Every structure is written in C-alpha cells, then in structure tokens.
Amino acid sequence: MIEKQNKLIVYQVLPRLFGNNNNYCVNNGSLETNGCGKFNDFTPKALGEIKKLGVTHIWYTGIIEHATQTDYSAYGIQRDHPAVVKGKAGSPYAIKDYYDVDPDLATHVEKRMHEFEELVKRTHKEGLKVIIDFVPNHVARQYHSDVQPADIAELGADDNQTLSFSPYNNYYYIPQTEFKGQFDLKAGGDTPYKEYPAKATGNNRFDASPNINDWYETVKLNYGVDYPNGGTRCFSPTPDTWTKMRHILLFWAAKGVDGFRCDMAEMVPVEFWEWVVPQVKKDYPDLLFIAEVYNPYEYKNYLQKGKFDYLYDKVGLYDTLRNITCGYESANAITRCWQSLGGLEKQMLNFLENHDEQRIASDFFARDPRKAIPALVVSSCMNTNPFMIYSGQELGEKGMDTEGFSGRDGRTSIFDYWSMDSIRKWRNGGKFDGKKITPEQQHLLDFYRLLLTLSTHEKAISCGxxxxxxxxxxxxxxxxxxxxxxxxxxxxxxxxxxxxxxxxxxxxxxxxxxxxxxxxxxxxxxxxxxxxxxxxxxxxxxxxxxxxxxxxxxxxxxxxxxxxxx
The missing domain is CATH 2.60.40.1180 (Golgi alpha-mannosidase II)
Structure with missing residues (x-):
C-alpha cells in the first residue's frame, strides 16, 4: 500500500503585482502611469519557476471583478464612484461582479474570461492546481453584474428596501436613511456618492455612517441572520442569498478552479457552509475549501460542521512564531500552540506571510528575512498540513513602499497599481536567470526551494x-x-x-x-x-x-x- 503524500504548498500571488515590470511607479498612480500585471504574465516558464519552489497550488488573489477607479465603461462595465473605492486599483475584496474577472488583468479586456480560462489550463499543464478567492460576506457598494446568467436575479434586485432585515433580502438596509459615511463622499467624483436607502457595511456596521476605518467600500450580505434586531437565525425556507452563492461557487468550479480560499468565512453563518459545501463537492469532490477563521473557539465548528478542509492558523502558530522570531516569546510556546488545537493541527494552513500581514523583511517584523528561517522550518515541517508562502517572501521582499492608499506599513499594497522590486528583478523580463537579484536574494530563494521541496518529497514530513x-x-x-x-x-x-x-x-x-x-x-x-x-x-x-x-x-x-x- 502506498500512502498518499498530502502535503500542500500554496503560493499566494496577486497577478496585478507579479507581472508588472514598471520600476518607476509613483504614489497613488493610475493604471496608465504605474501599469499592471496580466494573466498572460504567468507563462509556462513563470509557472515552472514557481513550481520549483515545491509549490502544489497557486492562489491567484484578486481574480474576480472588484470595484476600481479605472474606467472600463467602454467595455460595458459600470463606473464606480471613487469615494467608495480604496486605492486607484481597488480592493480585491470589494467584489463588483461575482461572474466576471478583473479587467485590469486582461491583455484584451473583451477577452478577459477567455484569458483567465487559458491561465487555468496553463497552470494545470504545469502540474499545479488553482485556488481563487470566494468572498461571501460582502460586496462592493455599487455591485452590478454585467454578465451573470439570465436565469439568476442580481443581488438585491428583489429586496424589500423598507425593511432593515428580511430573510428574503440579499442586503441589510437602514430604511428611509441616506448613506452618510464619515468621510468625503465626493472624493474624486464630479458629484457626491449617493446611496438610498443606506445599506449595512461589510464589517457588521448596521448604520448609515461608517468611518474611514470601517470596510466602508463594502456592503454586508444577508444570510438569514437578523443582526439589527438581536441575531435571530432564519434559515427555513433556505435564504435567497444561499442559493445565489451556491450558483456562484458552481460557476467557478466549472471553470476548472481546484479550490476556494473563503474570505472572512466566520462572518457567514456556519449553517450556510454546512449546506453548501457538500452540495458543491457532490459535483466536484476534490475541490478544496480553505477558510479564513480567526476565532479558535469556532475552529471545530467550521471544520466539522462547516465541512472546510483547512483553516488559517493565524492567531495560533503565525502569531506565536512571529513573537518568538522578534524575541517577545519563548520557543516553548510552540508546544502549547499545537497542543491547544486538540487534534485539529492537521487541518490548519500554516504561513508566515500573506496579503494581510506585514512582510518578514519589513521594519515592522524581523527586518532581515534570514531571522525567520527557524520559524519557516517549524511552520513547514512540523505536520502534514498545508504551508503557504506569499509571492516575494522567497526573495525577502520588504513591503516598505508607500504605494498610495496603502501607506508605508510593511505590507505590499492590495489597493494600488504597483510593482514589487524583488519579483520584478527575479522575473527579469521572463528570463528568471537570477542575473538581477542579489546574491543574498538568490541564497534565500535557493533555501525556500530546498526546504519546501523537502517538505513535499520527504515522506516523514508529508505523511509521517x-x-x-x-x-x-x-x-x-x-x-x-x-x-x-x-x-x-x-x-x-x-x-x-x-x-x-x-x-x-x-x-x-x-x-x-x-x-x-x-x-x-x-x-x-x-x-x-x-x-x-x-x-x-x-x-x-x-x-x-x-x-x-x-x-x-x-x-x-x-x-x-x-x-x-x-
């Protein structure tokens, strides 16, 4: 009997950043000024180099169309008011159309879905699997699908907007109240942004006045929980939002996607996941569902009842290893960390970087990426569960640029048109010959390749x-x-x-x-x-x-x- 080698290595990458060769990006620059990476930048050569890292799955971040300040009205895409878009490029988590892909990423905008489908085929041909985001909790304030199937009603189209909550509504409303927002509602537009009646904001803000620290660019979706009036759960009959989300998941699964990283999954009732995941897996049994969940008390609930394959291990192992690396905590804490999971450790996704967290090499974390080598070995080798790296981590990307909406915070911006110095030099026009990266970057890259390949090929690590x-x-x-x-x-x-x-x-x-x-x-x-x-x-x-x-x-x-x- 041959044991299954089930160690997954996930490579998270924003196509917007990966293929952008512009080394003269300016703060808050437009698409025309700063440029943008494309689906087509993931050539067989590029995918092969990513695979050399020991990678089994690529998480393409920012695939589904989201709100942006770039004008694509010439292609039948409605413009977004800049007051409710974060950054020139916009947040990949403010979904504008669940049935379309980001036009920024297409070489030929009118062929954008075809280009994505070809990317999926290229990725599979190189022996890699595809993960994309599923963002179920919220959408862009001006959500509108231009291409959804004719037999599916658009989100909110049949809502009763006179009610703050109805299990038949897709959104929550603040009836007879105009959206106010504690920020400039004109902000780059010819006229102020208008929304009446106001809808609840994505981070569970059930009033008309979100502030600049809220997820003000998003609208909360209604899964049948009456948050404005005490939290009563109304799941029978099946809420309309549930059936629409199931259709969206099946739509992308039919495109050949191999898995979903489910954004803020714990903000959506576990009963929805319990209902939808088995239905989707009935048609696509090998499809992966990875949940972003931060509350350890909910881990067992979302794994066992919610049927997720894996959960983020952020507040456990990530936080612990970061603190030890920075000298704030004892290495003894690692033992307490995995023991606290009570047997769930094999279903946790480990990582040291992702788009939400500060770069290891940034001034806010370790400054030197080599200081995280011990944490990297522990995180990738201590169990059979998946390990994830974030594009640029393998080269010591610092994340210390001031890109625009995203300030100098030690993170690589997800809101702005930008280019990563380390990835740009590594790509070197698609040659990947190592001529432009420093010896230190090459050494780090070689170490990542060696370690992550070991973690998948050494059976003691992958299934021992x-x-x-x-x-x-x-x-x-x-x-x-x-x-x-x-x-x-x-x-x-x-x-x-x-x-x-x-x-x-x-x-x-x-x-x-x-x-x-x-x-x-x-x-x-x-x-x-x-x-x-x-x-x-x-x-x-x-x-x-x-x-x-x-x-x-x-x-x-x-x-x-x-x-x-x-």
Missing part, C-alpha cells in the same frame, strides 16, 4: 508521525528551551530529527530523547548513527539513546533536518 521533544529538554545544560525548538518526524524506517535556533548566536546543543519517543515511534537505540543534514547534505555521527543526549551544532538563526535511515 510527529513527536515534540520539548518536554524532555527543559532546563537542559546545553539546550535553551526559550531559543531552540526540536521535534521528530518518522516514516517507516526514516527518521528526521529537526532542531532550530531562534537565537542570534551559534550554539552547541544536546537534545534529550525520552524513552517514550523510542516506544511511540519504534526507534532503535544506537550509539553512532550516520545522519545527513538535508539542508546542507553534510553528514555527522549522532547517538540515538534515551540515556545519552544527542549533540549537534546550530548556526545563528539556523536549523538542521537530520535524516537517519534504520
């Missing part, structure tokens, strides 16, 4: 057993449990001893292997085993004994993956 060694290494004479973390992975006769050093100095460590580890993993006891460090291919002799510590050395911010074959 896990054993945390930290409980046996407290107050060690040559092991600092606050700065080092160590664990075992095993598959059949292959054992990996993985140890990382979060400290800024090189260390000699002595690791205790408890008797229980030998019993649990059925490990032989031997004085001198030849081990190969998979990160350097160097060999060393180590002992595997319950009464004698295993000694090795670690570089500053270093790691070892020592492989032993019995």
């Amino acid at each position: 057993q896990f054993f945390d060694l930290m409980y046996a290494n407290q107050n060690g004479w040559k092991f600092n449990e606050h700065k080092q973390y160590t664990f075992l992975r095993k598959y059949k006769n292959e054992l990996l001893l993985i140890v990382v050093n979060f400290d800024c100095v090189a260390v000699e460590v002595a690791i205790n292997l408890p008797s229980h580890a030998f019993d649990y993993l059925q490990m032989p006891q031997t004085e001198g085993y030849e081990a190969t460090d998979l990160l350097t291919n160097k060999k060393e002799i180590i002992s595997l004994l319950p009464y004698k510590a295993t000694e090795t050395s670690l570089a500053a911010h270093g790691a070892k993956i020592l492989k032993i074959i019995f």
